[in-house]
Each structure stands twice: as structure tokens, then as C-alpha cells.
Amino acid sequence: MKTTDGRILRVDLSTGEIRTEPSWPYAKRFLGGRGVSQQILFNELSPNVSTLSPDNIITFGTGPLAGTIAPAACRLSIDSKNLLTPGIGSSSCGGNFAPELRFAGYDNIVVRGKAEAPVYLFIDDAHIEIRNASHIWGHTTWETDSLIKQEIGDNDIKILCIGPAGENLVRGACVITDLEKAAGRCGLGAVMGSKKLKAIAVRGTGSIEVANPEAFLQIAGEILEKLRANEFFKRRGEVGIYGQVQWGESFLESPWRNFQGGYAPDPEQTARIHPDAFYKMKEKAISCFSCPIHCRQLHKVKGGPYDGLLSEGLENNDISLFGAKLNIFDPAAILELRSLCNQYGLDTDNATGAIAWAFECYQRGIIDEKTTDGLKLEWGNHEAVIELITKITYREGFGNILAEGSKKASETIGRGSEMYSINVKGQDLMETIWSDKGWALGVVLSARGGAHTRGAVFGLRFAGMSSKLSQKYYGVPTIGVATGYEGKAKLVTFLEKLEALADSLGICGFATLIWAPPPNATTPQDLAKLYSAATGLEIGDEELMTAGERIHNLEKAFNMLHAGWTRKDDYPPRRFVKEPVEMPGPLNGECLPEDRWGKMLDEYYDLHGWDKKTSWPTRETFEKLDLGDVADALQKAGRTT
Numbered sequence: 001m002k003t004t005d006g007r008i009l010r011v012d013l014s015t016g017e018i019r020t021e022p023s024w025p026y027a028k029r030f031l032g033g034r035g036v037s038q039q040i041l042f043n044e045l046s047p048n049v050s051t052l053s054p055d056n057i058i059t060f061g062t063g064p065l066a067g068t069i070a071p072a073a074c075r076l077s078i079d080s081k082n083l084l085t086p087g088i089g090s091s092s093c094g095g096n097f098a099p100e101l102r103f104a105g106y107d108n109i110v111v112r113g114k115a116e117a118p119v120y121l122f123i124d125d126a127h128i129e130i131r132n133a134s135h136i137w138g139h140t141t142w143e144t145d146s147l148i149k150q151e152i153g154d155n156d157i158k159i160l161c162i163g164p165a166g167e168n169l170v171r172g173a174c175v176i177t178d179l180e181k182a183a184g185r186c187g188l189g190a191v192m193g194s195k196k197l198k199a200i201a202v203r204g205t206g207s208i209e210v211a212n213p214e215a216f217l218q219i220a221g222e223i224l225e226k227l228r229a230n231e232f233f234k235r236r237g238e239v240g241i242y243g244q245v246q247w248g249e250s251f252l253e254s255p256w257r258n259f260q261g262g263y264a265p266d267p268e269q270t271a272r273i274h275p276d277a278f279y280k281m282k283e284k285a286i287s288c289f290s291c292p293i294h295c296r297q298l299h300k301v302k303g304g305p306y307d308g309l310l311s312e313g314l315e316n317n318d319i320s321l322f323g324a325k326l327n328i329f330d331p332a333a334i335l336e337l338r339s340l341c342n343q344y345g346l347d348t349d350n351a352t353g354a355i356a357w358a359f360e361c362y363q364r365g366i367i368d369e370k371t372t373d374g375l376k377l378e379w380g381n382h383e384a385v386i387e388l389i390t391k392i393t394y395r396e397g398f399g400n401i402l403a404e405g406s407k408k409a410s411e412t413i414g415r416g417s418e419m420y421s422i423n424v425k426g427q428d429l430m431e432t433i434w435s436d437k438g439w440a441l442g443v444v445l446s447a448r449g450g451a452h453t454r455g456a457v458f459g460l461r462f463a464g465m466s467s468k469l470s471q472k473y474y475g476v477p478t479i480g481v482a483t484g485y486e487g488k489a490k491l492v493t494f495l496e497k498l499e500a501l502a503d504s505l506g507i508c509g510f511a512t513l514i515w516a517p518p519p520n521a522t523t524p525q526d527l528a529k530l531y532s533a534a535t536g537l538e539i540g541d542e543e544l545m546t547a548g549e550r551i552h553n554l555e556k557a558f559n560m561l562h563a564g565w566t567r568k569d570d571y572p573p574r575r576f577v578k579e580p581v582e583m584p585g586p587l588n589g590e591c592l593p594e595d596r597w598g599k600m601l602d603e604y605y606d607l608h609g610w611d612k613k614t615s616w617p618t619r620e621t622f623e624k625l626d627l628g629d630v631a632d633a634l635q636k637a638g639r640t641t
Helices: 024-030 033-044 097-103 141-152 188-194 213-229 231-239 267-272 275-279 316-325 331-344 348-363 382-394 398-402 406-413 437-444 467-474 488-505 524-535 541-562 574-578 594-608 619-624 628-636
Strands: 007-012 018-022 057-061 076-081 088-093 106-112 119-124 127-132 158-161 175-177 181-183 197-203 282-286 296-300 310-312
Touching (some): 007 127, 024 033, 033 057, 033 076, 033 106, 033 541, 057 188, 076 097, 076 188, 088 175, 088 181, 088 188, 097 106, 097 158, 106 119, 141 158, 141 331, 175 188, 188 197, 213 524, 310 331, 316 331, 316 348, 331 348, 331 382, 348 382, 348 398, 348 406, 382 398, 398 406, 437 488, 437 594, 488 524, 488 594, 524 541, 541 619, 541 628
Parallel strands (some): 007 106, 119 197
Antiparallel strands (some): 057 106, 076 088, 119 127, 158 175, 158 197, 175 181, 282 296, 296 310
């Protein structure tokens, strides 16, 4: 299959209708993956449709580079309406599903409707089947993966599925592929559950044909050599994602006890969950399709109550959330909790947000054992956390309240508990944002509601980078000054474009300037060369970055139409504004004052061409980005500046 010959597979589970159409008409403006999915959602989804309605749409999209030999060309974007906010729901995962889907001849899957009984979608090249999944419903993601492979008789088939959390419409339910790779946040697992769609299984026997093989091979090889020379990636390949920042050191804040402080006071406790503690349990490194980094480590617990547990892909999030946020300092327990969430299909970020809220409410006497089904929610009680994860998954007792997320749970409990729900636009926050102003701005302004994969970056990760190098690659000279405000709005707008671009091309952001310091990382110039060689369409990096800006503005337009968010919704949670962080070292006392934040917002809106009062893009901005049709739709709905 030529890169530009892919098709969109459309499935209506209510009627059983299956049809295809060319994807290129969509890809001309929006590239692929996340971009094409956002266009479909904006054009076809009415603001009156609720997230769990059969009329809602969920899309699964790859990009034009996915499945090629381009380094880290493995990403799948999953997009729908958000279950935790009224706006866009969007996530991404790596592994092998996206390349396999392209080998079968498809760039995107668009699913609407609701099946009468549980089903899974089987894609076998041109043969598409909606199969009964009643016998699989109720099983964990790991069991589902095994059962479908047995049923089809192919252990190499690629499977994407939900667990019991998605079936039970838990707001924090995620989608899992390759057993442990999650598309988290936004409740996308519950969207699949609402449609009775248990899984998608795909087998593709084709290949991807690029327009200019020689040029493509050359640029792919050059990028590969750069990545292999990057010390940052070398550490990731040896230690894993969780080793990129050594949580617990004095220069990095943590969400200790639901963001009550910026660090765990006991250094001996912190030392127990240092990356070195997990490294001792490492079995081997695992890689996603076409990726040389091998950042996903397989761990094995030896001894203790979780003896023999195998868990893949531990991330900083897991150490930060289960460790700092819930005060658990047992590496084996953290691996068990992460593994349990993956099997249940429960997003760790959202689940720990609701659980941490409950623990703080218990600490402050707002709730007691009568509310918690007899559980003592004392910080560090990992047995209670296991119980709550199970209760959330199956909506049992107190778990049924927590399954709604901390914001709705606090509205149910009341009694001042709302103060301790740390959320952005309704989605539980996992990131600490007191000190690093660029990170904070990217997190709070994320189109999908409180998440760091839409423009946020740790300034401290690039400490020591010269102003010349920073200016050359990011357009700002102050990237390493974490606590400063200067240049941070410009940095975030650059990264928003690049992340939209990477997601839409099917390239993992970990291999790019989003997460790795230059010069040994994939740059926009590299991506332009890859795209040109793959499609035969000559395009420069500025034009490609404009496509990223177009996609970002399309998501903003979706949120304008469906959520109606304005400037007032673009401020951080009260805790980070009114309660300066307490921790040793230079970050002590950092916070996000409203006046300084407001000035940063003004700069950010100006850079995007958005109205400062409403935060909405102007018609002129939409027209410049070839989004006149979007401006027309917004004007018709009364959403104009």
C-alpha cells in the first residue's frame, strides 16, 4: 500500500454497517492520526450528543509514517468526546497495533452506534467482521488478549481492548494494547464500553510503500544515528521511562499526599522508590515497533506478597502517583498497583486522583469508615488502595462514588471536600505545577483537560542547554530557567504544534524535541523530510508545523462548541495559586500568582492569535490556517469573538 492510499474504516455497531472511504481527502489538511480524527469529530459530532450516547463517535487513527522504518513510527491516537470534561477526549499509545492496522490497509477506524450485545471488531486485511464477545465480557484486558488470540488461532494478532472498568463505564477507564500500553485519560475505555465494543483485533499482511525509498532510507538512517548517540535515550534504554527524572531529589517537586506538599519529608522513604530500586528488578528492555530506544522495562518481583509478578512499562507517573501522591514507598506494591490498573483497564492518573482526594478527606475528618466501606484511608495503606481500585472498577460501594472522578465525587460528598479535588476542567490532575512555569502552562491549557502531553515540558530537563541551542531549536533562549515566566508561552505554543504534528504523523513524541534535548533528537526538519519522501509531496518544516497549529486550533474549536470554555477556565487549581509549595531547596515558596499567570496567558493568546478576553481564536486566525469552514460553523453556533 502506498502511504497515500490508506482508507478509513467506518463501523456502525447499531446497524452493523461497514464501509470504507479514502483517507487522503482528510489528510491533505490534517495529515493523519489525531488530525484526521479531530476533523471527523468536529464535522460529524453534534454538541447535543453526550459522551456515552450511541450517537457519539470514537476514532482510532494512525499517521502516514506509522508502520514504516522511520524511528519510533508506532503511535495510535484514540479520540472521542471526553467523559470527564465536556470537551475533546484524546489519547495516544505505542506498541504494535498502529503499524498492523496500516499493514491491513487502514489509516483510521471510525466507530459509532451501540451493539445489542458485547462485540469485538476483527480486521483481517479486507475482511471485516463484527464478532460476538459475550463470552469475553467481564474479563480483564490480559485475559481478553489471550482469549481472542485463542479464538482466532493467531498469537501474533494485535489487540486493543478494554477491561471491566470500561464495561462498567468508570470515568477513568482507559484502553489497553499489548497488555500494558495504555491510552489513558478522558475516559475513552468507558466510551468503548458504552458501545459494547470489547476489543479490536487486527491482522495485516500488507506493507507500506513510500514514494521515494532512497531518500526515506537515508533520512531514517540519519535520525537513527542521532537517537543512538543521545545520552538521554541511552539512559532510557537501560533504566526505562521512570529513570529520566530521579523523583525525590531536592530539585523536583512531587504531588505528596494529594499535593499537600512538594516532597516526601522522610529521605529514607524516598530512597526506597528511587529508580535504582526498580532497576534491581529489571528482566529486560522492550521496544515498540521500529523504535531504537527500548524505554519499556519488564520487571519481575522476587519475594514478598507479590512474588513472581511481571510488569512492563513502569513510568514516572506510577512512582509519583502511587509513591508520592498516596505515600506508598514499596516498589513491589507500586508495580502491583500499576499492573492491577492495566488489567482492569483503569487509567492510573485519574484513579489515583480520586483515591488521593478520598485519603485527604479521610485525613481531615470529612469522611470516615462509614463512608469508605470500613476501609482506613491512612496514607501509605496500599492494601486499602488495592481495595479501592477494585471497588472503583466494579462500582461497588464507595468505589461507585470514586468511579465518577474526584470532582463529581466531591460534589456528592460535599462538606468542603470540593477544596481537595485537584482537577483541571473536571479531569483529575496528576502533575505538580507550582514551580516550572512552562510545564504548568502546558498542563493547564491542554485541550483535553489537565494533561502534560499537549505542550508541557520540564524546563529542568534541559538545564545547561546554551541559549544559542535553545533559540535554534525552540525559538526561546530561556528554556532551562524553570521558575521564570519569560519565553514560556512561546515555548508552549511551539510544543503544542510539534505534539499535534507527531501524533498526526504516527511518531512517538519521546523521540522528538518534545521530550529529548537537541541536537540528537528528531526535529521538525527531520519530520518534513520523512513526510516528503514518504508521500512524494515536497513540504518544509514551517508548513508542517502550520499543520500542527491547524490541528491544535481545531481542537480549540471543538472545545468552544462543546464545552464553551473561556479565559476563566484557563487558570490553575486553587492549591497552586494560594498555597505556595513547601520543600527544601530553591523551589520552596513557588506558586502561580494570578497576576503573573494572567500576563503569561495574554502572551500565549497573542502568539496563537486568540482573543484575550474570551480565549477564542479570531476569524482571521481560522482563515490563516485554512479553517474558514470551522469559523463558519462556530459563527452559526454563536461562538465567535
